[in-house]
Every structure is written in structure tokens, then in C-alpha cells.
Amino acid sequence: MRKYSLFLLLLLSLNFSAQILSETQKLESLCRIWGFLKYYHPHVAKGNLNWDKQLFQKIDELDSINDIQALNNFYSDWIGSLGEVTPCKECSVKEDKVYFLKNFDLSWIDNRQIFTRDLSQELHYIENNRNLGDNHYFGKGGRKIYFRNERSYGSKFTSKTVSLLELFRYWNYVEYFFPYKYDTDQNWNDVLTEMIPKFLMIDRDESYHLALAELVAKTDDSHAYLSSKEILFHQYGNRRVPAEYSYAEGKLVVTKINATRFRDKSPLHVGDVIYDIEGKTIPQIVNSFGKYIPASNSWGKFNKAKSKLLFSNSDSITVKIEREGQNLEIKTKTYFAKDIIQEKMTPPKKWKFIDHEKKTGYVNMGIIEKEDLNEMYSSLQSAKSIIFDLRNYPKQTIEPLSYLLLPESSVYYQFTFPDTSYPGKFYSRKNSIGRKNPGYYKGNVIVLVDENTQSQAETTTMMFRQHPKSKIIGSNTSGANGDVIMFKIADLDTRFSGLGAYYPDGRETQRIGITPDILVKPTVEGLKNRKDEVLEKALEYIKTTD
Secondary structure, eight states, rough: HHHHHHHHHEEEEEEHHHHBBHHHHHHHHHHHHHHHHHHHHHHHHHTTTHHHHHHEEEEEEEEEEEEHHHHHHHHHHHHHHHHOOOOGGGGGOOOOOOOOSSSSOGGGGTTTTTTHHHHHHHHHHHHHHHOSSSTTTTTETTTTEEEEEOOOOOSSSHHHHHHHHHHHHHHHHHHHHHTTTGGSSSSSHHHHEEEEEHHOOSSHHHHHHHHHHHHHHHHHOOEEOOOOOOIIIIIOEEEEOOOEEEEETTEEEEEOOEEEOOOOOOOOHHHHHEEEETTEHHHHHHHGGGGGGOOOOHHHHHHHGGGGGTTESEEEEEEEEEEETEEEEEEEEOBGGGGOOOOOOOOOOOEESSSSTTTTEEETTTTOOOEEEEEEEHHHHTEEEEEEEEEOOOOOOHHHHHHHHOOEEEEEEEEEETTTSSTTOOOEEEEEEEEOOOOOOOOOEEEOOTTOOOTTTHHHHHHHSSSSSSSEEEEEEOOOOOOOOEEEEEEEEEEEEOOOOEOTTTTTTTTTTTOOOOOOOOHHHHHEEEEEEEEHHHHHHHHHHH
């Protein structure tokens, strides 16, 4: 019986060793180990080796690796060549932190379908005796990290190895430093499996940038973007209809016609409702863009895409419209941006009373600045209600506003921060806002929000929510919160959220947004009649509080 067991064990071992690996499996394992060693191995993390060059060499050497045992020997030899990892006593010291571990996942190290027990032990040894202190490839500035010392290889497609390097860089950035990795639609492990074959098929600049854009979009983060002229031209076009519009109910309502340098008369009229562009509905067009648009949710995706809906590479486009009860099909010219004349708008007031009785104040949070706040409050503090319009991006006014409006300090958010001594782990901390203030504003605090309310605007909304008579009115906010990490990938500007942001009780705001107390969305009829239905609902609510 014992001989049979030994024979079976030997047979299984031989079967394991002889398993043939696909190119994707080999590159997937290389991406993981290269990224892990980059941030964990003391000699690599200190910048003692040319880590990009090492990757290029290993990609080439993988071609001669065919089975699992050879792959494990290959990695074991590589790790052995990097230098001795000395025991780290400090690595086992428990810190006084509340850890957030939803993102942390080194379980791949123990994947017995790819890695032997011996190699897993080598990798765990490095984890338990990892680099502490300064890291050559990232630093920490304030609450968030930043990437550094990464060589640029330009934004042009030059080789498959360089393309794979950029994929591996970005995938590992997200793997270890993106606070919402656990919350993406597609498991981040599966993203790597899917994207490797696509990066291997890249053969020109356009396909390179599109593959990168698709990769960035898989973060499902409205903070994320990829700045690429190739994508702008391919995806949207570089000409556009000289018209401005708003969106409601799956349609576009034309709100302004801009003049052009050629003085052409536009066939579009203010008030036209566009429901079809080149044979596609507005939602269909947004869905076709969606693969390359990183966004936290459907409304965030639309918000990013809507400004490009009347773009094209053609000199005209055909649209179907509703006008005065009739359905019409018209062809309208497109122009380069330099040929469209933008009228100078009269700057809106930073604050004002919006009724003759001076009972209701209004503050435009997108333009008011810190130095304006005392004067604003002096002007409006007699009002029974103040409406703070946050359908925009505020100018770092959250803290001084809290001192004026809130009765006391209160916990308004919980943040998660990257642990630089243990890449992949985050720790939590609750944040308070405001201070003891017997003279706080005692009227109604009304906050207007929509999909444009993002990041700092969402945090500011949560501050307002601490007021005892606050009311949030509008539609769900963007759902992208936490400071951003800005960096380059393939020499193209990009970014993603760098901190996690949650309600004080741990509930998520990312991807969900802040849900208003009173839900109001613009309607086609309201836009045609130039109504601000969210503001109107706020004024209706205020009447009920008199």
C-alpha cells in the first residue's frame, strides 16, 4: 500500500512538472513576481538593480520555458541572483493601526497550479522580511503616495516588450496602491489575464493607446483618465457641432448655438431636442464609448462622454430632433475648435440673495474662494436658508466653511491610507470637521448636487450633512472620492484615486455617490423652458420649513 502511495505521489509530481504553460500564464506569473519583488525585495526596492532591464531579459528568457517545473526553477534562480535577504525583526512588529484589508491579496503566491511549495516559501520569506523605510519606486507626500524613478519609453509603440512593461507597471500600481481595487466590476486578477493577449497584439500607436485606455477604464474610477490625442481622434473625432446642450431623459436639449469664423447659419435651434446621432440613440453612443471611459458608475460614464457626443471626424453629421411637436432629420456641419467663436460670459456672482425678502441666500461653490467666506457669511447669515450649489468643483473651502456653519466638531468621513511598509495594505482613520461654535449658522443649509459633484465636492457635501438642518437635493453624486495619484503610463498623463473615502460607519461612497435626501433630475421639458428644476425643488422645500 505504501509503495502504491509513493508511486501515486511520484506520478502526480511528474504530471505537475510536465504541465505545459500558455504564454499568457507565463507572462501573468512574471507580472506578479516582478511587481512583488519591485516593492518587497530589499535590494530591488532600494533601486540597486535596473529592474526594467531585468524584466526585458526575463520576457525573452520565458520563450524557452515550457513547463511548470522549469518555470519555478527559472524564478528561484532569479530570486537567488538578487542578493541575500537578511532577517527583519521590525517586519513582525505590530503597529497601532486599524487595517483595511479588502485590497490586500498575496494568495497568488500559494497557487499550486503554478508555483511549487519551495518557491512559495521563498516568496513568503521575502514578504516577512520585506523592505522597510525608503522605497526607490514610490514615496509618500502627506497622506498619499507618489510614483518615482520610472524610466519613460515614450508614447509610441516600439516593441511588444515595452508594451508589456507598461501593462505590468500599471497593473501593479493598481494591485498595491489603488484603494478601490476590490470594488471593480471585473476582478483585477482577471483583468491581467484578459489584457496580456491584447497587449501582445498591439502593432501600432493607435492600438497601443486604445489598449492602455481600456486598461485604465477597468479601474471603474471617475478620477481616472488617460490623456491621448490618438484616443481623442479615434474615439470621438477632432471636429464638432458648434452647439451647447444639456442632457435629460436620454436626450440632448440644445441650449446655445455658437457662431463660427465662417458665419454659417446653423440648422439647429435653441430648444431642439436631439434623440439620435448618425443612427444611434444617445445611450447607444455612450455605451459604444464606454470601453475606454473610466467611470465609477453609469452616470459618471455619461458625464464624461456627453461633451463629446457631437464630435466627429467628418465635416457634417446627421441628427434627428424634436422641434415644436415635429420629428425632423437634419444635417449639421462640424468645425475645428479654432473656428468656433466662444462668447465671453458675464461671470456669475459668488453669492447673492435670490428673493426680494432676503430670506434665502445662494452660494456658488464653484467660484467662491477661502478669502471670500467671511464677507459672504456676513452678508447671508441673516437669511433663514442658504443654498450651497455644489454641482461643480469647490476651491478648498471645506474647513473654513465648517467653522462658520457647524455647531461642533464631528466625524464626517473615514479614510483609508496606503501602508508604505506593507504594500497592498491600507489603514483606516476617521476624520473630524468643524469646531465648538455657539454662534453657528442656525438656518437651513440646502446643498444642490448631481453627477458633477465629485471628489472634494463630495467630501464637502458630507461636511454640510453634519449641520443639524441640512438637506441634500438633486441626484447621486459622481462616486469618486479620495485624493488622486497623478503619474504617467507610456509617457501619457493618467491618475486614479489615492485614498479610500467612506461614511463614518464604513459604508462606501465610491461608485455609489452620495445619495440626496430629495431626488430631483432635470427633465427635457424643464431644460426647454430653461428651468433649473433642482434649484426650484430646493425653493419649494424651503417654503415647507417656514
